[in-house]
Amino acid sequence: GESVGLHLPTLSVQEGDNSIINCAYSNSASDYFIWYKQESGKGPQFIIDIRSNMDKRQGQRVTVLLNKTVKHLSLQIAATQPGDSAVYFCAENAGANSKLTFGKGITLSVRP
Amino acid sequence: DTGVSQNPRHKITKRGQNVTFRCDPISEHNRLYWYRQTLGQGPEFLTYFQNEAQLEKSRLLSDRFSAERPKGSFSTLEIQRTEQGDSAMYLCASSLGGQRGFFGQGTRLTVV
Numbered sequence: 001g002e003s004v005g006l007h008l009p010t011l012s013v014q015e016g017d018n019s020i021i022n023c024a025y026s027n028s029a030s031d032y033f034i035w036y037k038q039e040s041g042k043g044p045q046f047i048i049d050i051r052s053n054m055d056k057r058q059g060q061r062v063t064v065l066l067n068k069t070v071k072h073l074s075l076q077i078a079a080t081q082p083g084d085s086a087v088y089f090c091a092e093n094a095g096a097n098s099k100l101t102f103g104k105g106i107t108l109s110v111r112p
Numbered sequence: 113d114t115g116v117s118q119n120p121r122h123k124i125t126k127r128g129q130n131v132t133f134r135c136d137p138i139s140e141h142n143r144l145y146w147y148r149q150t151l152g153q154g155p156e157f158l159t160y161f162q163n164e165a166q167l168e169k170s171r172l173l174s175d176r177f178s179a180e181r182p183k184g185s186f187s188t189l190e191i192q193r194t195e196q197g198d199s200a201m202y203l204c205a206s207s208l209g210g211q212r213g214f215f216g217q218g219t220r221l222t223v224v
Contacts, residue, residue: 034212036215041217042217042218043116043118043203043205043215043216043217043218044155044203044215045215046212046213046214049212089154089155091154099145099157099160099168100145100155100157100213101157102147102154102155102156103154104152104153104154105152105153105154
């Protein structure tokens with residue numbers, strides 16, 4: 001069945017280090033992927049997206065990598081800052097129905 | 113503020129009561145989605161609209177749940193005869209055609 005999951009429930013990094021958050025998906029028909037950041041008490045905030053015809057996309061301090069062979073998605077955050085502390089979700093979409101399927105989320109904690 | 117707006121932000125209700133939530137999407141966004149999120153989980157898809165047409169409903173959306181988007185602008189989500197298991201954050205997102213959803217801050221429902 002369709003599932004999107006994250007390998008680790010929590011990630012603790014030192015301020016200034018790079019963070020890597022990983023995500024596995026199982027639906028080979030998924031063709032669109034998004035990373036969201038969610039702070040406590042707020043709705044998910046869009047970070048970056050990638051389509052299946054790409055394997056890498058860069059934003060400001062963030063990079064998303066897609067490996068379709070092993071159905072793996074990662075989010076890299078450069079020079080992690082305290083403001084990056086939040087729960088991060090990967091989400092996938094397969095087809096025209098525009099429904100996003102989310103994983104459980106991973107908490108990123110940045111140590112000062 | 114031109115983002116997605118949800119009201120109320122918090123709702124406490126007694127079991128068996130009916131509740132209604134409202135979502136005002138970003139102007140001109142033709143798609144509107146409802147998700148439910150429980151603690152420690154990613155958002156779960158409930159339903160979505162394209163303009164005023166409700167195009168898909170999740171199996172999570174029992175007969176006690178109903179959503180409308182009468183004029184293709186704002187949407188309401190009603191839960192009848194609330195149960196304790198309905199306690200969750202209800203999130204609304206909107207998008208223009210494509211798959212990137214912009215989320216509101218959510219309505220936190222507590223059923224006592």
